[in-house]
Amino acid sequence: MSALKPMKMMLACIVLLPFCQAALATPISTSDVITDWTSDVSPIDGQDVGNWTISSGNIVGTSNHVGSLTSDVSVNSDFSFSVNSLARDNDTFGLVWGFQDLANHYRLSWAQDYGETGVGSSQGGHGVDGFKIIKEVGGISSVLFSSNTEYGQNQTYDLRVAGTVAGFTVEVENLSTSTLIFNESITDTTFVSGSVGIHDYFQQNGNVWSNFDLDTGTSVPEPSMVAIFASGMLLIGMRRRMSKPVPSVG
Numbered sequence: 617m618s619a620l621k622p623m624k625m626m627l628a629c630i631v632l633l634p635f636c637q638a639a640l641a642t643p644i645s646t647s648d649v650i651t652d653w654t655s656d657v658s659p660i661d662g663q664d665v666g667n668w669t670i671s672s673g674n675i676v677g678t679s680n681h682v683g684s685l686t687s688d689v690s691v692n693s694d695f696s697f698s699v700n701s702l703a704r705d706n707d708t709f710g711l712v713w714g715f716q717d718l719a720n721h722y723r724l725s726w727a728q729d730y731g732e733t734g735v736g737s738s739q740g741g742h743g744v745d746g747f748k749i750i751k752e753v754g755g756i757s758s759v760l761f762s763s764n765t766e767y768g769q770n771q772t773y774d775l776r777v778a779g780t781v782a783g784f785t786v787e788v789e790n791l792s793t794s795t796l797i798f799n800e801s802i803t804d805t806t807f808v809s810g811s812v813g814i815h816d817y818f819q820q821n822g823n824v825w826s827n828f829d830l831d832t833g834t835s836v837p838e839p840s841m842v843a844i845f846a847s848g849m850l851l852i853g854m855r856r857r858m859s860k861p862v863p864s865v866g
C-alpha cells in the first residue's frame with residue numbers, strides 16, 4: 617500500500633467533514649418528541665393546563681392548553697432548531713432554547729391577545745400584543761426584541777432559531793403565504809448551550825406542531841469523527857516507521 621493512501625483518506629475526511637456535520641440536522645418524529653422530551657409547566661409563569669398529545673401525527677394540546685415540551689438533549693452553540701406551528705387560538709405560543717430550566721432560558725412568545733405581561737411594550741389582555749424574544753435569568757424576564765406584529769389564526773408558521781458566534785438568530789416564516797416575517801439576529805451569549813422546545817399559553821386545543829428538526833451543532837467533534845482522524849494518524853505513523861530505510865550493518 618502506498619504511503620499516500622492514508623493521507624488521501626485523511627484529506628477525504630477533512631473535505632467531507634462539513635457534510636458529515638450537516639448530516640446531523642435530523643428530523644425528529646412527533647412520537648419521539650412526545651416520548652422523549654420533557655413535558656412541563658409554562659416557562660412564562662408556571663401555569664399548567666391540559667396535556668401534550670398526538671393527533672393525526674402532529675403534536676397538539678388538550679383543553680385551553682398551557683405547557684412546555686423541552687428536548688432530552690442539550691445542543692451546542694451552533695445548533696439549529698425548526699418546527700412548524702399552526703395557530704389555532706388567539707393567545708400565545710413560541711419556542712424555548714438555551715434552556716437550563718424554567719427560570720433560565722431564552723424564549724420566543726408570540727401573541728394575539730393575552731400575551732406576556734410585565735415585559736415589552738404590550739401588556740397582555742385584549743388589544744395589541746405581538747412578538748417578543750425574552751431572556752429569563754433567575755426567573756426574571758427581560759426583552760431582547762419586541763414587535764407589535766401579531767400572528768394570524770389558522771396560519772402555519774415555520775419557527776427557526778440558530779446559534780451564531782455572537783448569540784442567535786430567530787426567523788419566522790408564514791408558510792401559508794410564503795412570507796418571511798421575522799429575521800432577528802440577537803447578540804447575547806448568556807446561554808450558549810441547553811435544551812430547545814416549544815410552548816403553548818392558553819391556546820385552545822394547542823397549536824398543531826409538526827416537522828421538528830434539530831441540528832445539535834458541531835462545536836464538539838463527534839466521537840466517530842475523532843476515531844476516523846485518530847486511525848488516519850495511526851496509519852500514517854505506522855507507514856512512516858515501516859518506510860524508514862533499514863540501517864546497513866557493518
Ligand SMILES: [Ca+2]
Nearest residue numbers: 707818819820
Ligand atoms: Ca385560549
